[in-house]
Amino acid sequence: xxxxxxxxxxxxxVFGFAFLYxxxxxxxxxxxxxxxLVTVWAGFSTKWYVSLFSNDGMIDAAWNSLRIGVMSxxxxxxxxxxxxxxxxxxxxxKGRTLFSGMIAAPLVxxxxxxxxxxxxxxxxxxxxIGWPAGRGLSTITIAHTTFCAAxxxxxxxxxxxxxxISVEEAAMDLGAKPAKIFFVITLPMILPxxxxxxxxxxxxxxxxxxxxSFVAGPGSTTLPMKVFSSVRLGVSPExxxxxxxxxxAVSVMIVIASAMILRSERMRSRASAGADA
Amino acid sequence: MLVxxxxxxxxxxxxxxxxxxxxxxxxxYIRFENVTKKFGDFYAVxxxxxxxxRHELFALLGGSGCGKTTxxxxxxxxxxxxxxxxxxxxVDMAGVPAYERPTNMMFQSYALFPHxxxxxxxxxGLVQDGVSRSEIKxxxxxxxxxxxxxxxxxxxxHQLSGGQRQRVALARSLIKRPKVLLLDEPLGAxxxxxxxxxxxxxxxxxxxxxxxxxxxxxxxxxxxxxxSRIAVMNEGVINQTGTPFELYEYPNSRYTANFLGQVxxxxxxxxxxxxxxxxxxxxxAGCDIYIxxxxxxxxxxxxxxALRPERLRITKEEPKETKYNCLSGKVEEIxxxxxxxxxxxxxxxxxxxxxxxxxxxxxxxxxxxxxxxxWVSWEAGAASVLSK
Amino acid sequence: MSSEKPTLKQRFDRWMIKHGxxxxxxxxxxxxxLFFLVPFLIVLKISFSMAEYAQPPYTxxxxxxxxxxxxxxxxxxxxxxxxxxxxxxxxxxxxxIAAISTVITLLIGYPMAYGIARAQGSMRSVLLMLVILxxxxxxxxxxxxxxxxxxxxxxxxxFLLWTGIISEPLIxxxxxFAVYVGIVYxxxxxxxxxxxxxxxxxxxxxxxxxxxxxxxxWQAFAKVTLPLSMPGILAxxxxxxxxxxxxxxxxxxxxxxxxxxxGRTLWNEFFANRDWPIASAVAxxxxxxxxxxxxxxxxxQTKQEEGQQ
Numbered sequence: 001x002x003x004x005x006x007x008x009x010x011x012x013x014v015f016g017f018a019f020l021y022x023x024x025x026x027x028x029x030x031x032x033x034x035x036x037l038v039t040v041w042a043g044f045s046t047k048w049y050v051s052l053f054s055n056d057g058m059i060d061a062a063w064n065s066l067r068i069g070v071m072s073x074x075x076x077x078x079x080x081x082x083x084x085x086x087x088x089x090x091x092x093x094k095g096r097t098l099f100s101g102m103i104a105a106p107l108v109x110x111x112x113x114x115x116x117x118x119x120x121x122x123x124x125x126x127x128x129i130g131w132p133a134g135r136g137l138s139t140i141t142i143a144h145t146t147f148c149a150a151x152x153x154x155x156x157x158x159x160x161x162x163x164x165i166s167v168e169e170a171a172m173d174l175g176a177k178p179a180k181i182f183f184v185i186t187l188p189m190i191l192p193x194x195x196x197x198x199x200x201x202x203x204x205x206x207x208x209x210x211x212x213s214f215v216a217g218p219g220s221t222t223l224p225m226k227v228f229s230s231v232r233l234g235v236s237p238e239x240x241x242x243x244x245x246x247x248x249a250v251s252v253m254i255v256i257a258s259a260m261i262l263r264s265e266r267m268r269s270r271a272s273a274g275a276d277a
Numbered sequence: 278m279l280v281x282x283x284x285x286x287x288x289x290x291x292x293x294x295x296x297x298x299x300x301x302x303x304x305x306y307i308r309f310e311n312v313t314k315k316f317g318d319f320y321a322v323x324x325x326x327x328x329x330x331r332h333e334l335f336a337l338l339g340g341s342g343c344g345k346t347t348x349x350x351x352x353x354x355x356x357x358x359x360x361x362x363x364x365x366x367x368v369d370m371a372g373v374p375a376y377e378r379p380t381n382m383m384f385q386s387y388a389l390f391p392h393x394x395x396x397x398x399x400x401x402g403l404v405q406d407g408v409s410r411s412e413i414k415x416x417x418x419x420x421x422x423x424x425x426x427x428x429x430x431x432x433x434x435h436q437l438s439g440g441q442r443q444r445v446a447l448a449r450s451l452i453k454r455p456k457v458l459l460l461d462e463p464l465g466a467x468x469x470x471x472x473x474x475x476x477x478x479x480x481x482x483x484x485x486x487x488x489x490x491x492x493x494x495x496x497x498x499x500x501x502x503x504x505s506r507i508a509v510m511n512e513g514v515i516n517q518t519g520t521p522f523e524l525y526e527y528p529n530s531r532y533t534a535n536f537l538g539q540v541x542x543x544x545x546x547x548x549x550x551x552x553x554x555x556x557x558x559x560x561x562a563g564c565d566i567y568i569x570x571x572x573x574x575x576x577x578x579x580x581x582x583a584l585r586p587e588r589l590r591i592t593k594e595e596p597k598e599t600k601y602n603c604l605s606g607k608v609e610e611i612x613x614x615x616x617x618x619x620x621x622x623x624x625x626x627x628x629x630x631x632x633x634x635x636x637x638x639x640x641x642x643x644x645x646x647x648x649x650x651x652w653v654s655w656e657a658g659a660a661s662v663l664s665k
Numbered sequence: 666m667s668s669e670k671p672t673l674k675q676r677f678d679r680w681m682i683k684h685g686x687x688x689x690x691x692x693x694x695x696x697x698x699l700f701f702l703v704p705f706l707i708v709l710k711i712s713f714s715m716a717e718y719a720q721p722p723y724t725x726x727x728x729x730x731x732x733x734x735x736x737x738x739x740x741x742x743x744x745x746x747x748x749x750x751x752x753x754x755x756x757x758x759x760x761x762i763a764a765i766s767t768v769i770t771l772l773i774g775y776p777m778a779y780g781i782a783r784a785q786g787s788m789r790s791v792l793l794m795l796v797i798l799x800x801x802x803x804x805x806x807x808x809x810x811x812x813x814x815x816x817x818x819x820x821x822x823x824f825l826l827w828t829g830i831i832s833e834p835l836i837x838x839x840x841x842f843a844v845y846v847g848i849v850y851x852x853x854x855x856x857x858x859x860x861x862x863x864x865x866x867x868x869x870x871x872x873x874x875x876x877x878x879x880x881x882x883w884q885a886f887a888k889v890t891l892p893l894s895m896p897g898i899l900a901x902x903x904x905x906x907x908x909x910x911x912x913x914x915x916x917x918x919x920x921x922x923x924x925x926x927x928g929r930t931l932w933n934e935f936f937a938n939r940d941w942p943i944a945s946a947v948a949x950x951x952x953x954x955x956x957x958x959x960x961x962x963x964x965x966q967t968k969q970e971e972g973q974q
Contacts, residue, residue, distance in 0.1 A: 008776065009776055009779060009780035009783065010780070012773075012776030012777055012779075012780055013776075013777055013780040013781070013792070015773075016773055016774075016776075016777040016853070017777075017792075017795060019773070019850065019853075020795070020796070020799050020850070020853065021795075021799070023807065023810035023811055023814060023850070024799065024802070024807070024810060026810060026813065026814065026820065027806065027809070027810045027813070030813065037818065079692065079693045079696050080693070082689045082690075082692060082693050083693035083694075083697075085689065086689060086690050086693070090686070090689075090690065093690060095694070098702075099690075099694055099697070100963065100966075100967060101960075101963055102694075102697040102698065102701050102702060103697070104959075104962060104963035104966050104967075105701070105959055105963065106701060107904075107962075108903065108904060108907040108908055108958075108959055108962055109907075109908075109911075109955075109959070110907070110908055110910060110911020110912070110928055110951065110955070111908070111911065111913065111928075112911050112913050112928045112931045112932060112948070113708075113911060113931075113948045113951060113952060114701075114704075116708060116931065116935060116944060116945065116948050117704030117705050117707065117708045117948065118700065118704050120704060120707045120708055120711055120941070120945070121699075121700070121703060121704040121707055124707050142700060143700075145696075145700075146696070146697065146700040146701055149693065149696065149697070150697075153693070154966075164386050164388060166384040166385070166386050166388035167388040167389075167390060167391070169353075169355055169375070169382075169384070169388065170382070170384055170388035170389075170390075170449075171390070171401065172355075172374075172375045172376050173353055173354075173355075173375050173376070173380070173381055173382045173450075174376075174381065174401050174402035174405055174449070174450075174453065175376045175377075175402055175405035175406055175453070176376060176401075176405050177376055178685065178686075179681070179685060180405075185390060188392045189391065189392060203801050206803070207803050207804050207805065209804075209805055209914060210913055210914065210932075213936075214935075224803070224805050227803075227805055227806070227809070228805060228914070231805070231809050231812070231918060232917075232918070235809075235812055235813045235816065239806075239809060242806075243802075243803065243806040243809065243810070246802060246803050246806060247802050247806075250798065250801045250802045251798065253801075254794060254797065254798050254801060255794075377675075
């Protein structure tokens with residue numbers, strides 16, 4: 001009986017992972033296709049990579065995206081970390097419900113709504129106080145920072161909730177003041193969550209098409225906007241090459257991160273084994 | 278309270294030194310004055326007043342949710358009382374944050390900083406005070422010596438066993454020489470054998486450093502082994518405060534009697550009382566109970582007679598004198614524990630009485646078996662009479 | 666410690682502590698308030714304003730602001746949404762497509778999450794990483810990958826024609842089917858992760874106890890595992906359903922011109938028709954529908970956080 005069940009689970013896993021990975025693998029394979037058509041294998045070639053790197057528009061867009069990504073991930077960390085701290089450690093305060101709502105809602109809010117509303121805000125602000133003058137990298141950065149901060153807050157909050165609060169109390173008991181406790185005790189302990197939060201924000205920012213399309217101005221085309229406009233016309237081997245590069249970069253990053261997590265998990269399990277001995 | 282009253286008659290300087298709570302002139306070191314703590318509508322601590330004296334090892338004993346931890350956390354400064362005052366060494370602690378109080382705490386989970394070595398953990402408190410590096414080094418070494426952890430100074434907490442972590446936590450909380458050391462279930466995370474061994478070590482260290490300890494525990498054995506005095510708490514209120522001896526021998530309530538050790542409680546009505554004795558008639562017991570001292574109360578009032586199982590005698594033959602303090606019933610359960618045996622005797626009223634008897638001689642076969650008719654009796658002085 | 670007045674430094678520190686708390690709450694609060702909440706209010710306001718068709722959006726908005734105080738609420742945009750069946754169709758389509766996709770995602774994701782949660786130590790970490798990995802790669806590229814597969818000249822058709830199963834290429838891209846594939850594919854990790862985290866926390870001995878007490882395996886699943894994983898099911902479903910309702914990229918790239926979805930409609934009103942007030946009204950209408958699921962989602966989040974603490 002349990003055999004039947006594990007066979008079912010195994011096939012579910014195999015099917016599921018095939019579903020997740022076959023399309024990605026096909027993209028990678030066809031990025032090395034000499035021909036332009038997906039259906040025909042015309043031989044191995046790296047010419048699409050060459051043409052990708054000589055596409056100035058694409059390179060500019062990538063550069064824009066990277067700058068926005070780094071800035072908004074960093075800002076999101078600076079805003080999201082205190083937000084997560086407030087949610088898990090500050091207890092009740094006036095307006096807490098609204099605060100937690102403003103953290104949870106961006107996670108699920110359809111992007112078209114967020115994008116439209118931010119654009120209207122920027123336009124209104126410009127009319128009223130003259131800032132931001134026009135739209136571009138800075139408005140995209142603000143937009144990305146806002147929803148990324150919500151992600152960071154959730155990541156930080158869940159890490160803090162899983163952390164023994166008495167460790168921080170012990171520091172206070174031994175004479176450390178709140179600000180010092182945060183920097184000497186809390187911050188080092190949630191460092192993995194902060195790294196994860198930054199990387200998450202960075203990829204979310206790098207990936208966003210819809211919100212950026214709303215709040216972008218002339219000359220601030222991001223990589224997804226560029227990709228979208230070329231993909232709309234159908235399959236393009238250059239995009240395959242770009243996709244392959246992105247997948248490669250992400251895979252390397254993820255493998256390193258998981259290796260680090262695995263290591264710390266192993267250390268933790270060894271620690272608990274030591275406690276039992 | 279007879280024994281302590283007798284002791285007071287024989288007042289002696291030494292007694293005042295070792296039992297400051299019996300000295301009316303002694304100044305308490307820690308004082309709770311009508312302290313109440315509410316969480317929403319829930320009274321975690323309800324109008325508690327309590328004095329703790331210098332050099333005491335004081336235990337707050339009670340089940341989970343009785344308010345003992347809240348009381349400790351108010352002393353540490355993690356919670357502010359809703360009303361009432363807390364004094365440490367004469368200073369009102371209201372508004373003094375945890376990091377400025379002369380207390381240090383040993384946490385139940387130990388709360389060692391996972392990213393710091395043993396040495397850094399122990400040094401943490403001194404670093405906060407801006408003590409010079411050489412001074413820190415010397416004091417940390419001294420403290421690690423005291424808890425026998427010198428060998429492990431460079432290790433991280435996750436490389437230590439539970440017992441070793443407990444020692445580090447102790448060293449870390451002692452290094453600032455706090456006026457009061459607070460211990461939250463200090464041995465709760467250790468297994469039974471290690472716990473028993475550590476109890477005595479902790480007491481020895483307390484005697485060596487002379488710090489006042491206030492500890493919270495749910496383990497009555499731990500409290501009785503270690504504490505100079507115990508406060509038994511229940512539902513936010515202190516039920517009784519006293520030495521382990523006083524609490525066990527002279528409980529003031531059924532709750533205390535039940536919480537410390539085992540007890541049979543027999544309900545009855547006072548029918549005869551005098552300056553020297555009292556008689557309680559109990560339908561439950563099926564006999565009259567003779568008490569060799571006066572009880573406070575009027576005739577017709579309901580009392581509970583508390584009888585410790587080890588103070589009861591069990592016999593197969595009917596005792597000669599059966600007018601008072603003699604119950605008869607059938608053996609219902611037998612627990613043979615080697616050193617002692619416990620018997621549950623069912624009386625005619627359906628009440629069950631628990632008796633323990635030492636197996637001081639070797640028997641060929643068990644002395645009693647199920648459904649044997651037996652008599653249970655006791656000395657007039659063995660019982661305490663409780664009115665609540 | 667003496668009972669004298671605190672020193673100047675102590676007073677300064679205490680002042681910092683008192684106001685530090687306000688500062689730590691205040692900065693993210695203010696940011697989210699300004700850049701998340703206020704924009705909705707502006708959208709709401711503009712949705713009640715009149716569009717000036719001939720003019721560029723800037724001036725139309727500006728004139729609206731000038732008259733801001735005197736303008737009475739103009740329900741015209743909403744009446745227009747009601748009168749044109751295009752919008753109603755788009756709404757119902759979005760909800761239907763999002764709901765069906767959510768169910769399919771759950772049906773695929775649940776066994777996967779269960780399988781991962783029951784896998785052995787390091788295998789589990791590897792499988793979990795494999796679920797997360799596509800989530801980190803570009804969303805756009807994952808949708809794009811399906812173009813090449815589902816296209817008229819795509820891989821599936823090429824394969825089926827080659828085997829001779831079909832003689833005419835199937836139309837798969839630019840259909841609702843393609844939209845389902847796209848949504849399920851891109852949102853699958855969002856379903857698996859919350860499911861995994863509830864299933865992983867569940868004590869396996871609960872199922873064993875149910876089996877021990879005479880449940881058949883499927884009964885044990887239905888009576889123990891399924892109810893206990895409900896928080897994960899709800900969280901995962903809402904994480905898929907809510908954004909899917911407003912999805913733009915997937916219907917745009919994989920759906921046909923007839924696959925109307927509300928996100929796409931909003932986009933077109935804004936970018937193609939440049940009718941900001943109507944776009945705002947569409948957004949508000951979508952938001953009204955989504956408020957309940959969003960609040961529900963937040964409720965589940967809070968409950969789980971409290972459960973952890």
